Amino acid sequence: MSITPLNNLSRLCIHTITTRAWSIETAAHKYSAAGVAGITVWRQALDGTTPRAAASTLASAGLEVVSLARGGFFPAVTAGARQTAIEQNRRALEECEILGAPVLVLVCGAVPEQSIETDLGQIRDGIETLLPQAQAAGVRLAIEPLHPMYADTRSAIVKMKTANDLCAQIDSSWLGITVDCYHVWWDPDLESEIERAAAASRLLSFHICDWKTPPEDMLNDRGLMGEGVIDIRGIRGMMERNGFEGYNEVEIFSNRWWAGDQDFFLEEIVRAYRECS
Ligand code: ZN
Numbered sequence: 001m002s003i004t005p006l007n008n009l010s011r012l013c014i015h016t017i018t019t020r021a022w023s024i025e026t027a028a029h030k031y032s033a034a035g036v037a038g039i040t041v042w043r044q045a046l047d048g049t050t051p052r053a054a055a056s057t058l059a060s061a062g063l064e065v066v067s068l069a070r071g072g073f074f075p076a077v078t079a080g081a082r083q084t085a086i087e088q089n090r091r092a093l094e095e096c097e098i099l100g101a102p103v104l105v106l107v108c109g110a111v112p113e114q115s116i117e118t119d120l121g122q123i124r125d126g127i128e129t130l131l132p133q134a135q136a137a138g139v140r141l142a143i144e145p146l147h148p149m150y151a152d153t154r155s156a157i158v159k160m161k162t163a164n165d166l167c168a169q170i171d172s173s174w175l176g177i178t179v180d181c182y183h184v185w186w187d188p189d190l191e192s193e194i195e196r197a198a199a200a201s202r203l204l205s206f207h208i209c210d211w212k213t214p215p216e217d218m219l220n221d222r223g224l225m226g227e228g229v230i231d232i233r234g235i236r237g238m239m240e241r242n243g244f245e246g247y248n249e250v251e252i253f254s255n256r257w258w259a260g261d262q263d264f265f266l267e268e269i270v271r272a273y274r275e276c277s
Contacts, residue, residue, distance in 0.1 A: 003237040006248070012273050013038030013066045013247035015207075016045040019262050024054050028061035034266055038066040038247045041099060043092060051098035058099070065101045066247050067142070067178075067205055068092060072106035074126030075119040075156065082122060085109070089130050096139040103142050103204050104134070105178050110156040119156035120166070127170060135174045142204040143167065144178035147186075149218055160184055160193035167202050179239065180207035180251065182222060185230040191238050198242035206239050207251045208232050208277055220255045224268055226276030233277065248277055 006012075014036055016027050024045045031039060039058060046054055058065055071092040076082045089104075096104050108123045110116070127141060134141050143163045146155035157163050163177045177197050184190055197203050210228030215221040225232055236248065250269055257265050 003233065003240050006274055006277060009035040009270065009273070010037050011247050012036050012270070013040055013064075013249040014266075014269065015040040015042060015069060015249060015251040017042045017069070018250055018252045018269070019265065020044070020258060021262055024049060025057050028057050028063055030263070030266055032061040032063055034270055036063070036270075038064045038249070040067045040069055040105075040249050040251070041065060041101065042069045043095065046095065051095045055099045064247075065099050066249060067103035067105050068096045068099060068101040069105045069251075070107050070144075071104045071130075071141070072123075072126075072155075073109035075109045075111045075114065075122040077111060077113050082126070086126060086129055089126070090133060093130065093133050093137050093139055097137045101139065103140050103176075103178075105142050105144050105205065107144055107146065108155050108157050110151055110153055112152045116151065116156045120162075123156060124166060124170065127166075127175060131170070131172050131174055135172075139174075140204055141175050142178040143175070144180055144207075145183055146180075147183040158183075159187060159189075160197065161189060164193055164196050164200075164202070167197075167200065173201065176202035176204035178205040178207060179203065179235070181230050181232055181235050182207070182209050182211060182251075185211060185235065190235070194238045194242055198244070203239065203242065203244045203246075205246055205249060206236070206244060207249045208236075209250065209252045210276075217255060220253045220258075222252045222254050224252060224254075224257065225250070225272040227272075236277065248273070
């Protein structure tokens, strides 16, 4: 079955972390000039400005705010630290409301000192605590499963199945899933779990980049689309066959690309988006 050709940029979104040297004002101006339609704002990009000023900048650039990244990091050894995490997530939801971001992406967290089961229980508690505020704000929470190499400190949720199971347990229309190619491309059950998420209206967002072989850094060596082994087009096809019509969000953490000229990087993102996504 064929998939939508990316002959225009109307579904291209870029995460501000991708060009992290740029202020949100610069990113807004440059993305817009390149024809990019959407932006996902990382909370760090709000340092030195206010959510209200950022919202106005993005609106005047004509960019759609696709989501805010990121909330989560719920597990912690002490109750006090877990409460601090909740407060940070509450602030993130307030920022979503001001920015007009319909989705808050959750990197759910993990703590090396405790078991995955304990982490998962604390993640569930954290999400359930936030859901009333999310609903009142009109913001959906999106669980992003992370690659298993991050199961020690970043996310106890590493598979789409675990995310779907948790969503099913909590059973709220304000909770769904972010599918990030980088994290889930290896999963033999990916297609069936995307189908399962779609059947419950849980497919909230889609992140793209590539997996270089080998990665030189566990965190900051993501590839531009086409530089690695991920069948991005195949995964996009799975999303689209299951009714996903949202943005293709380019999210690249890369010491290599960050060290170079960011205007050239943006040109390469647009080229790779058309050719390899
Ligand atoms: Zn992502």
